[in-house]
Amino acid sequence: MSEPLHIVPAAAHDALVAAAFARRGYQPDEVAPMVRLCGETARHGIRTHNALKALHLDHLFGSAVGGCVPGAPVERLPSRFPAAQVWDAHCKLGPGVAYAAMHEAMRLADRFGVGTVAVDNAWHYLWGGAYVIETARGGFIGYTNCTATLAEVVPHGGTRPTLGTNPHSWAFPTQDLVGFPVLVDWATSAVAMGRVQQLEREGKPLPPGSAVDAAGRPTTDPAAAAALLPFGAHKGYGLGLLDELFAAYIGGSRPTLRGRYPPPPGEKASSCFFFQAIHPDALAAGRYAAGRSRAENVMAVLADILGPGNEGAILPGALEARHAARCAAAGGLLFSTAEIAAFNEIAAECGLPPWDIAALRVAAEQPGI
Secondary structure, eight states, rough: OOOOOEEEEEHHHEEEEEEEHHHHHOOHHHHHHHHHHHHHHTTOOOGGSHHHHHHHHHHSTTTTTTTEEEEEEEEOOOOOOOOEEEEEEEEEEEOHHHHHHHHHHHHHHHHHSSSEEEEEEOOOOHHHHHHHHHHHHTSSEEEEEEEEEOOBOOOOOOSOOOOOOOOOOEOOOOOOEEESEEEEEEEEEEEOOOHHHHHHHOOOOOTTTSSEEEOOOOOOOOOOEEEEEEEEEEEHHHHHHHHHHHHHHHHHGGGGGTOOOOOOOOOOOOOOEEEEEEOOGGGGGOOOEEEEEOHHHHHHHHHHHOOTTOOTOOOOHHHHHHHHHHHHHHHHEEHHHHHHHHHHHHHHHHHHHOOOGGGGEEEEEEETO
């Protein structure tokens, strides 16, 4: 039997998240997209990057230490390429910048076939999947990567953490074909640091081979995890390195300085984002086999992959879509007992009444979620 998940009305969740970020000095145009992003993470079951993670990051690396600047302007820098923009976020709260950048990439892709927005001096955008799902809903193929706030991952063959958990997120506009956007979204570490924090909060062990302690020894104790390992050895290392190289070209500095405030004189401690939107027409040769349309061709490919013998396989994004459907059926967002307790600590900080866990309904269990 899985742990009980309590149903919290979305309005109650949103009001508490908005109050918490407003209390920390953020402006309404920053709070609203943060609330939206946190709602999307909860709705899709991304418990490693929900509002608790967002507030934890802000406490450690954000408004309290000058890593994130409430009310900062976003500066659009000159670019000689009409389909590519470069922004300086001046360490503004990440989700609002990310949503705006992804929409701009979509606008460019609608005109030029492809659009990119690179963002320097950024602050954590949390779940990249939300932004590419947004792109897919708009009919585009979306991609984003970012450098994580801290260097917490040991490169393959090394002993010292010098890489971020550095996620990659892609989404394809397949919702009219399979019911949801195909979503490929993961950190390049064996687990996300948010997962470590979640498991520690819930008293559960880490998967073997995901972390090391301060002495470099493998550990499954979340509280003892001092650094993470890349997934797939050299493969995860290489994919994490991609984010660092994107950032290096954009304007990011040394990974081991990120999140360390204040940075040395003349240095930077901020992250970088990269967003890309592609119009499907920009990829289409149009010469699909057996006279199929593009939609029919996409379905033929997916059906072939999930054909006989692979009935137990699912498409990436299916679990997130199922969780969203479960939330919709429950009429609210789903949180564990430990998460409710953590939210109530935030409510106390904001001078708001706690969520009465005894009054919250428990969501019905659903197989496969």
